Amino acid sequence: MAGEIKAAFNTAFRDYVTDGIPMSGKNPPKKSEIRLAGAIVQDAIDTEMAARIADKAELSAQIFSNASPPLAEVAAAQTVALPSNVYANGTAGVGATITASANGALAGSYFDSATIAAGKRLFVGLEGTKNGVYVLTQLGDGTKPWILTRATDADTADKLGLCNFAVIGGATLYGKNYKCQQKPADITVGTTALTFAVIKDDSAFSGEVVAARGPESSLAVRTDKAALQLGMSVKASRVAVASGSVTPACYRNFAYSSGVTYEHVARIKADGLPYGQLICNGAGAAYTVDFDLANGRVVGQTGANLVAATITALGSGVFECVAKLTTSAGGSANIQFRPSQAAGTFPFTGDGVAGAYVLGLEWRVSGTVTNLFPSNDPADATFTKVSLTATANQVIPSSSALPSLQATVAALDLLVNGKKVASKIVEGTGTGVDVRLYKGVTVTGGKTYEFGVDMKKGERSRFALFSNAGVAFNSVFDLRSGSGSGTGSPAAKVLGNDWVSASVSAAASSTATTNLQVRIYPDAGGPTYNPDGVSSIGLARAWLKEDGVLIWEETDFSAWTKNNLTVTANSLLYVGALANPTVTFDSGAAKLKGKKTVFLGTSITAQGNYTGALAILAGLSATNLGVSGASIGQNSHYGSLGIYNQIPNIPGDTEIVIIEAGTNDFGAGANSGENTPLGVLGDTSTASFYGALYAAVVAIRAQAPNAVIVFLSPYSSTSAFASHAIGTVNYRGNTLVQFQQAVDEVSKYTGYPMIDVGRRSRIGYFMPAAWTSDGLHVTATGGAIFAAYVFEGLLALARAGLFG
Structure with a gap:
């Protein structure tokens, strides 16, 4: 197959019309030959992916045969005695709490150096009569103490006597499975010093599974995403709305804590209803986000607690929709997903058939992968369904990956043989001033950002890409040599006809608002210099990616802030590497x-x-x-x-x-x-x-x-x-x-x-x-x-x- 790919690209980009015969004339690459090469690449990818999917069932079987099936999971297990605290037993254990005697956050050092956040389940095993499985319902800070509340599936004698769980976090106890050693008849919650024994140690094997699942909540999610990217079939629950006037909803009630950043996640493919909404009306946790599931856009977002909303294409028409919020008060409310005919329009007339495929509904603390819902399947009984039904294990029809391949072919054709209009940046005048163009954006700590531009040499040939808040980079590029240097992993790619694509990337150290800047430099020195009022440089497009996903791409810079320069749109022509620069033809794409x-x-x-x-x-x-x-x-x-x-x-x-x-x-x-x-x-x-x-x-x-x-x-x-x-x-x-x-x-x-x-x-x-x-x-x-x-x-x- 590698030979076929090579041959196809050699044919598409051969030097002459008849290979090896200069007299036949130079060969202009043809879209049909490029598409053929793309099809061969697609076949190779499909073959490889088919092999991976074939291994999925076997891998899943190995996972389940080599690990105890726990009834629950805990984020971490206690390794150090808790600081001074007060225990309240609730009603025979139901609602029982451990409350710190002093204000302050609960440190991860008490729980095997794990990352601690409100909403996480924790195993308390060194506190005698207080032992058990708890949920961190209040993290604590300088104005309030931390609070642990017995988990609802482990707060009575009957539940504790059957308690069996796996530890999925921490440095030393990760992967161990524990079981309570007392029978229900021997347990009085709050009086009996519960003991838990390790019944299976999967720490080595579990480490391999976690490495395989990467940033996802499960290995199944990771493999499903891989399949979707290549247009292969996966299974999901299909929700269908009822007939008549409906406001359909699938939801789970959740008790949230104050001051916690949560993420509401839904992986969805429209099937008759092209919009979806994530919503919570709870006091201190209010947000509403509407998503266009046909075109992959956030089309509406409101709510006092909403931080951000994103939608990411997973392939095969499936999108991952995320509403991110920070709570301002504790409480309990319904965390809802609602499909709809039009964005944010309820009620509407359902036909009893239209709906959506739902691969998962999750509620998690931001920065973690643990789903705080008991299940991510909308067909599960733990989710309440209103005016809709959910049918599990429905096959999402396989969808070819051709749309993304088409976009690649179109971009390649433009890069090689195309033309499009571009902007000219003309510097102003002054003494010892900087000349720059910039756009303000908000970056999120821990995420990696790539900022890039396509530039053309004019009277000016040097420029810098710069940012210093949240995400830091400062790299200077020279269009004459097609190179860059500085901080932020500078990368430059020569496009031809004096055009160069340049980019920088770095991980954000904190969440902050920053200005992404394009700074024009003189032939030597900079960033400040004495601009002459006439020298220029070309700019065709700018883009920003977050963790590899394109956030925006712009060719119109009218809304960008200018300092000592002007931008004249459509005054230059981007010309592909093999195109004739003397023919001023624009394909119309711009x-x-x-x-x-x-x-x-x-x-x-x-x-x-x-x-x-x-x-x-x-x-x-x-x-x-x-x-x-x-x-x-x-x-x-x-x-x-x-x-x-x-x-x-x-x-x-x-x-x-x-x-x-x-x-x-x-x-x-x-x-x-x-x-x-x-x-x-x-x-x-x-x-x-x-x-x-x-x-x-x-x-x-x-x-x-x-x-x-x-x-x-x-x-x-x-x-x-x-x-x-x-x-x-x-x-x-x-x-x-x-x-x-x-x-x-x-x-x-x-x-x-x-x-x-x-x-x-x-x-x-x-x-x-x-x-x-x-x-x-x-x-x-x-x-x-x-x-x-x-x-x-x-x-x-x-x-x-x-x-x-």
Whole structure:
């Protein structure tokens, strides 16, 4: 396989059209050959991953056969007698507490040098009659004492007599399994000096497991994430909302402590409901975060205790959603996950089918991996379900990793052979001043950050990347030599035609707000000098990554702070290494980057398999307003006007609206009343399909006056989904061809462009089975093809000037 990869890349990047024959002319790399090389790489990755997954079951079996199955876990075990304290036995042990006699935090030195945080379970084994399993309900500080409360699964004689647990933290007792030595009949909680014996020592083996699971809460989570990244099938619980007006929720009540930073985590894949919400309304722990699960965005966040919200793509359409909060008071509240049709909109009308796959729901102390919920499975009885059902062990359909590969191919093509507009930085004037451009950001202690830029040599050829708060780096780069030096692990990569990609990276020492700075330097010395008012340097883009995940990437620097310089946008041209710098051709990609785009459509849109890939390819700031079962016109089907009714939810500053309509207007339903009447060109109301398309244009223009509307023609299903296929005559006697023609004609009538997916993209009646899940709805593989076709259409429109 290594030979095939090498041969494919040698072919794609050969020097001459006919390899080894200079007279045949220089060879311009072709996208088709680059994609072929990418496909070979993908096959190699898939083969390797298949082998890993095959080992998963065997590894899991070994883990469970070589370790005692504990009923519970504790974060650490006591190794030093506690300082002066007071014990209160509660009600026969229920609610019993150990409270420090003095104010101050409980030190980890008492518990095997483990990291101590509120909410952690601890084994107290050196306190005689107080011995048992406790939860640290108050960490303590200079104004209050620490408090340990008996764990609810170990606070009575019956529970303690069966107590059996594993220690999963600490320096010396980690991996040991303990069991209480007294029978329930011999135990009086608070009076009996409980003794615990080691029944199994898995410390060596457990160390290997912990190393394997890395930063995840379990080895299963680690292996599932690896599978998802390569588009392979994994199992999860599927939640489905009930029918009717619903405010669905899956939650677990939790008693939280004051002054603790927690993380609420959900790993989710949308399946009919494109949004998810993490929420808690508890006093001192208030937060609400809405996530777009089709396009991987945080679309809303509020709450007095919210610190941060992030969403990370795990692959195969699964996202890890995290709400981070710091409590300002102790209390108890429901920690909820809520799927929804529109962001933050409750109640909504459920159809009894739509929902989401949930790979895990966790509640943990920030900086730790231990899940404080008894289970992470929403199907588990410990979670309360409202207006939804959860079915365990459902296979998430495998999804090709093509979308990310496509983005890589597109980036490689731009890097090698492309062009895009860039900005020119022109220095000001002054004596002994610094010339810099910067953006303020907040960094989190313990995380690693990479800050980078693409720069072009002008009259100035030296610059520095600088930050000194929270995360520190200060490296100077020389565009003439393509090199950098200084603090922060400087790295430089020559892109060609005087462009260099430069970056620095470092771990944040603390949580702080800092300015990420690009400082312009003179030919010698710096950072202060005497700028001349005319010398310049080029800047194409800047980016920031957190722990390897791209946080933002920007090509527009109008919002950055400038000191002794001006930035003129679109005044330079980035030219790929093998492109002809004398041909001033721009692919149009730069004009699409960051465009605020709304997708309207059916379940084909709502499921996100083409919208997510398109957002990645084009760099769109996307909002998915697709609705499963929806039509744009009026009929008696449950999805009547579902697309049209989303228009009021389009933000007023939207720049592009993409409409995917016609599929359900033509094919959904079981009688003529449930098919939208076709109508004729000139209709203006939603009573017909022609009229609904026109009415949508009018309504969108009123809602988002500056938006460019782009129609997509509907495509045919395969024979496996006959009701929506090209040869089918619907209950009103119409064909899909007529609905495709209607979109074409209304596009011409209104002057807005149409991208002909339904008739020109290869997505249709004869498409490969792998492109859809059921003959109609595109998978990630089909979505990648769909997205690539629409992307090329958008590029052509951008070059024609439709997007500025």
